[in-house]
Amino acid sequence: MNLFAQIRSLVLTAVEEMQKEGSLPEGLNLAPITVEPPRDPLHGDMATNAAMVLAKPAGQKPRDIADALVAKLASDDRITTAEVAGPGFINLRLDGAVWQDVTKAVLDQGAEYGRSDMGAGQKVNVEYVSANPTGPLHVGHTRGAVFGDALASLLQFAGYDVTREYYINDGGAQVDVLARSVYLRYLEAHGRDVEFADGTYPGDYLVPVGEALKNMVGDEYVDQPEDVWLEKVRTFATDQMMDLIREDLARLNVTMDHFFSEKSLYGTGRIEAAIDDLKGKGLIYRGTLEPPKGKLPEDWEPREQTLFKSTDYGDDVDRPIMKSDGSWTYFAPDIAYHYDKLTRGFDALIDVFGADHGGYVKRMKAAVAALSEAKVPVDIKLCQLVKLYKNGEPFKMSKRAGTFVTLRDVVDEVGSDVTRFVMLTRKNDAPLDFDFEKVQEQSKDNPVFYVQYAHARVHSVLRKAKEAGIDVSIPTLAAADLSNLSHEAEVNVAKKLAEWPRLAEIAARTHEPHRVAFYLYELASDFHSLWNRGNDEVSLRFLQDGDAATSQAKIALAQAVAVVISAGLGILGVKPAEEMR
Template sequence: MNLFTQIRGLVLDALAQMQSEGALPEGLDFANVTVEPPRDPLHGDMATNAAMVLAKPAGKKPRDIAETLAEKLGADERITSAEVAGPGFLNLRLAASVWQSVISTVLRDGTDFGRSDMGQGKTANVEFVSANPTGPLHVGHCRGAVFGDALAGLLQYAGYDVTREYWINDGGAQVDVLARSAYERYREANGLDFEVKEGLYPGDYLLPIGEALKEKFGDSMIDKPESEWLAPFRDFTIDEMMKQIREDLALLGVEMDVWTSERSYYDSGKIEKTLEELKELGLVYRGVLEPPKGKAPPEDWEPREQMLFKATEYGDDVDRPVQKSDGGWTYFAPDLAYHYDKVKRGFDVIIDVFGADHGGYVKRMKAIVAALDHEKRVNFDIKLCQLVKLFKNGEPFKMSKRAGTFITLRDVLEQVGPDVTRFVMLTRRNDAPLDFDFDKVLEQSRENPVFYVQYAHARVMSVLRRAEEAGMDADDAALLNADLSRVDHEAELAVAKKLAEWPRLVEIAARTNEPHRIAFYLYELAGEFHSLWNRGNDVPSLKFLQDGDVATSHAKMALARSVAVVIAAGLGILGVTPAQEMR
């Protein structure tokens, strides 16, 4: 039940009635009429812009429309007041019974309260993490993993059929560097001199790989030329690193539906096949790129004919090379083939989650999908996850993947656990830097949003346990029959009003691909609940359990339980387990 949608329907009915009475002309477009929370809660419960957006096409003054609309809405029993404000905004106050009905709806629907059908019948592909298999996942990958998984969960909650996908970057030059790095560790495992030269991966995480290579190959590869050991060492090391990546993601609670190998595009001829199709469509051609603009060309730059993708026709800055003059594929070629495959798989929504260092990819990737989506039906979005700054003992904790001194995802999980990690990673917008302080994320205070939200859920559970210990029924069936008219204090209704925002919030978050909105909302809901709890310490009638008054206790427990239900639903989207008690 989206209460805002219901009240908008009431507004549209009133506008239609005004048309039938001649107060408004026929043929008006009501698409931009909204009903939403007012900027200042003191102005009312909801506000509509109907008069403002209809005044010009109707040829009337906004306040004239608003006053007539207010009279119509005021006749409905759900509306206690409709007040015109400013040039023609209309502020609405709803009856207490409306907010009380939200509580019973939450209890009836459970964690399905707030689920949307906006994505019904639509499919979505969310590609995220996609880290090079050249080392363990670090805290930067962790943010992308959490964001992507939470976004997928959000879209599922909004009704989409979602595919989580990982693009394995096992086709570029970096995996040859990985193989050479592993070879040095293989020599080390065999008791020989080894040298991790500049440009190789020096991390200790390759020591077990060296031992595993020794176990598999013995010393048979020691005196062989690189041409003989490079490919098998590369394949073996990639497999071992991907096993570790899968394990780390599982510890974080992330499960992929599809794992797609970049190398498979090279080996299977998918790139060639894609380019043949794109030639027929006139999207690739042989040509010469101009030198870089705005500065003198590099000394080694020379004009050369290449196969180019017509990216500039679709919003990119330059046409992108897909094949080098020597016949080899550029890094762009597999990206082109991969996204062509995504489009052909028929997804309605395609989302790429990239790290902050991939900002330069946005235009070219959008150009690919714009060119290949011939029916113009795909909703394509790219989300960049900014850097995570680590702090420990008040000091910055730096990482460098090549230096081998980075903080792995597993390091973080071992110190704070997956639930804390996931929630903290969503306490900022994905495009804003995030400070992750190992001390503060375990703090038990309002300043720690993880604790604050979990504490609210745990408090509700403690109320229900105490009720059962006192011999009261505290299950949802009993609470559904509660007399909710007993929940009438302004502080109690404030909690119910916040609950009513949940379905609307879900749709906004899903429409904008912003799962951080869920975390923000849960913090606000927890704040309303804690405020009510604390007022109960000063006003005994606000306590959730009323001695000797079972009927009132049931009503107040129903409100508390509905808070726990929505918190559990929101945490479920984020992949976080709700706390039953705090220790």
């Protein structure tokens, strides 16, 4: 049940009737018509812009259209008043029975309430994390992992067929550095004194990897030249790091559907196939780029390169795909990787990158547009930095990692649920402060606690009701007489429940899972407000002494809140709490 969609359908029907009557012209674009909560709740329950968006194409005054629409909308039993405001907005107030029906719909539909078929089964590839396999995941990867995973769940909730994917960056020089670093730990495991030069990875996390290599090959690689062991150690080390990364993701309750190796693109003709596709479209050429911005002409040494004509698809400059020595640039395998996604039949692609990839967005979008002939959209989401604090001070770096705070540090400190929720309390492109003390506070200022507390309070009511012998099974609550749920505080909760299906669709359409976290906080706030008012007004308490029927009606509303909170937390990857400790 999407109440906002139902009322929008009512508005569209009224517009179509006006077209049939001749008071509005045929052929109008009705897509811009919206029905949404008004900015000021005092103005009504819902508002529509129908008259405003139809006026210009219809060649009429907005208020004239609005007056005619109001007359038609007011005839519907669900509408108690329909009023024209300002230049032509229409404010609607709904009958109280509508909000009671929302509560019943939540209980009837359960976890399905709010789900939609908006995605119509379209195949979407969500690539996220994709960290270099050179060490444990750090806090920046944590935010990307949570965002990508929640977005994937949100899209599934909205009816998309989603594949969660991790791109293993195992084709570059950094993996050679990893192999050399592991080799040093391998020598160390044999009792040798080693020194980590600049550019190697000194973190303690490689100690067990060196030990494992020793256990596997003994002293076979000791004192051997690099060409004997580099490739084998490289493969071994990458596998070990990916096992570590999988363990890190598991701690965060993130499970990927597919891991794709960059290395698999080299020497297999897959890069060449992607570039040939672009060549066939006349988008690969030999040329010389202009000097980079900020460079004086005398500092610039022009050289002919193999370039992709990315400016044809909105990029600022054309991009090199091959170096002067004939080897591929970093961009070439990325083109091939996205070409592979397209050949797998995805209808849309989403890439979740770190903040340092901002300069990569336009070129990647250009490549996908060129390869798919602009038929497959790609949305690239950048996750900004996370600043960690403890006791008001910046959190110190991890000794285990050597240079950064790891995902494990964060999860071990506060748990997966808190970590995931807090990472979604800001939009992905906004910086986020993560204070280890504040995220564990039991106060309204801590959104994690506030939402979990609302869910736990509902279960507290259910336990007390059962102790009092009141039947609180879902079928019984759904069949309860809800007509006495008419107090403003109760109606406000029901109104917020009605927003959930609309909110879930908007969040999925905009690829913004943080909207779910914000909504859950607002729903929890309305529920806590109702609870607190019950401290002073006995008639608002969920358990009414000696009146099982009224208690069941009020508990039905509370149970509906728990259903929606549970669904929202499920999208965020957070387990709802049944009691607070």
